[in-house]
Amino acid sequence: MKAKIKVTLKNGVLDPQGKAIEGALGHLGFAGVGQVRQGKYFEIELAESDRAKAEVQVKAMCEKLIANTVIENYAIELG
């Protein structure tokens, strides 16, 4: 099984990189670009075949290492 994890900054946490990207998109002439937020994406291969058990395991990984829950949210997709 493979876990796909998206880590994004919580609302209200300043994202200067997103701001810089937003500015660059404007310089390139893309009109109508609103706020840009940058995040991270992970793919983790798992030996576990039971979906529920895999979810528990990946959630623990996110809490302990993959995300810093002080500033980040995470979303898990199993497939």
Added chain:
Amino acid sequence: MKSAVIVFPGINRERDMMLALEQTTGVKPVAVWHGETELPKVDLVVVPGGFSYGDYLRCGAIAARSPIMSDVKAKALKGLKVLGVCNGFQIITEAGLLPGALVRNASLHFACREVKLRIENNSTWFTNRMAKGEVVSCPIAHGEGNYICDADTLARLEGENRVVFRYAEGTNPNGAMNDIAGIMNEAGNVIGMMPHPENMIEPIHGKQDCRPLFEGLLAA
């Protein structure tokens, strides 16, 4: 005053820190490799600056989960003095020893220069030779020193006098909330700061403004 300096792959300020400790306390610190599982018997543990694990994932994230950090955390909870400087501040914050997080400088630029640092709390084991409100020069060198935390944590830090160092007004180099440069935990035994006091203690550094911090360790 016996001390240990933790060494992680990618750390580069451990020698400066060990020299500063030896010159000011008279005792050579022990270097402890991150793969060790137990600290030697010491009065102070310093987590120095650098780029542990190349700042992979998040600054300090991987180092915070290394074997030695379990023992540092366990002993810190029992009162062992821990000082984290720069990447060391990021590491001990990632390890949960201090609240909040250090994120990308608001300017997006790596800031490497001298700043003015105000001593906000002079009753700690690291600032006891300083005067409250005293402003000293101190170098900084970081790309992610922008301290943030939630509103409740910020109110507690301020209310409990746990902001130990603040960038003097108008000199905040990274966008940190309330100009915070260094904080301590609730018990006061864990202190983290972004600036590098170990690089402002001897004549060759140009100024020796931060020497009294290290000398304060002897009184603590």
